[in-house]
Amino acid sequence: MDIGSFEALINIAELSWRPISHPSDVVAVGQRISAEILDVDPIREHVSLSLKALHEDPMRLLTGQIGQTIVGRVTKLVLFGAFVRIEEMESSFEGLVHNSELGEEQPDHPQLVVQVGDALPVKILNIDPVQRRITLSHPQAISAGQDDPGA
Missing domain, CATH: 2.40.50.140 (Nucleic acid-binding proteins)
Structure with a gap:
């Protein structure tokens, strides 16, 4: 995911509350999404995101x-x-x-x-x-x- 100079990643466990087989079950390459920021590591220029955090379990x-x-x-x-x-x-x-x-x-x-x-x-x-x-x-x-x- 591109958010400027930082690399952003959504771990598979953070894609959905429901079990999924593959990330493509939830998102597609090039798709624009909104996600919650879980963590920012300025030294590694890395951001952890969650899609499921935007929805109730x-x-x-x-x-x-x-x-x-x-x-x-x-x-x-x-x-x-x-x-x-x-x-x-x-x-x-x-x-x-x-x-x-x-x-x-x-x-x-x-x-x-x-x-x-x-x-x-x-x-x-x-x-x-x-x-x-x-x-x-x-x-x-x-x-x-x-x-x-x-x-």
Whole structure:
């Protein structure tokens, strides 16, 4: 980034609150942007900038959804559970449904219970904006749907 004789840099972690694969997911070469100055090093003629500092952390907004039941898509299976996208947008957040929260069937083998791409009802148990973690439960979402006669 050109700001006079100083070199300015936006670290990948400062581009967006959401996980990104590549800087081009957020910015393009030659694009004019506004950013917050994080640090100025006059000796090295270096400026650190942040794009995400200009926006409220969307994960903090999600904390109001703790206890809500939603349907998300399974995006990845791991040994300890399944990751589920909890918003409709492609760049949204993913939460973890631990094996113990996938249900009674084969708790140590999430691939036997769900597959990538499956729509899965989940209840948002916890959102930790500092650790950037979302904890989800499938059985609690199912029981919540059974308790609600309108569901």
